[in-house]
Amino acid sequence: MPQHTFTVNGRKVTVDAADDVRLLWVLRDLLGITGPKYGCGINVCKACTSHINGKAFNPCSVPVSAIKPGDEITTIEGLADPATGELHPMQEAWLEHDVAQCGYCQPGQIMAAIAKVKKARAEGREIGDADFDEIRNICRCGTYSRIREAIKTGAGKM
Numbered sequence: 001m002p003q004h005t006f007t008v009n010g011r012k013v014t015v016d017a018a019d020d021v022r023l024l025w026v027l028r029d030l031l032g033i034t035g036p037k038y039g040c041g042i043n044v045c046k047a048c049t050s051h052i053n054g055k056a057f058n059p060c061s062v063p064v065s066a067i068k069p070g071d072e073i074t075t076i077e078g079l080a081d082p083a084t085g086e087l088h089p090m091q092e093a094w095l096e097h098d099v100a101q102c103g104y105c106q107p108g109q110i111m112a113a114i115a116k117v118k119k120a121r122a123e124g125r126e127i128g129d130a131d132f133d134e135i136r137n138i139c140r141c142g143t144y145s146r147i148r149e150a151i152k153t154g155a156g157k158m
């Protein structure tokens, strides 16, 4: 079985997995990192949204063989400060606005939100309505309006 090495949530890992196994299953089933959720497996629902090298991506549609040894994957589990356990400002904002209903989509929503704020800042601007409209993460519970309010609050503290 081929071996694949990369960093996830600050920890270097090596896993044995066939080249075509999607990263989401490596994270969830081999590494026990279950924050990224399985919804569709075809890069549509965005429930699995995580970060690769600081950018949002969907590990359900990326074979583990595409991940390079220098790649850094971050999931919702990797957001809190490892030294203090303090939550990321976007997580705090989610709590403040009581966003979640069933919660299933929420890790992906938070990861998408953080990536959007960082992308806007890298472009020298703040996140706005056009950015919100681009977030494609599906929420079956319809928490969209609270998500937008929480992103504004979280962005203000990032």
Ligand code: FES
Binding pocket: 037, 038, 039, 040, 041, 042, 043, 044, 045, 046, 047, 048, 049, 058, 059, 060, 061
């Ligand atoms: S499970 Fe990854 S986008 Fe739906």
Ligand code: FES
Binding pocket: 100, 101, 102, 103, 104, 105, 106, 138, 139, 140, 141, 142, 143
């Ligand atoms: S909170 Fe239930 S799917 Fe989004």
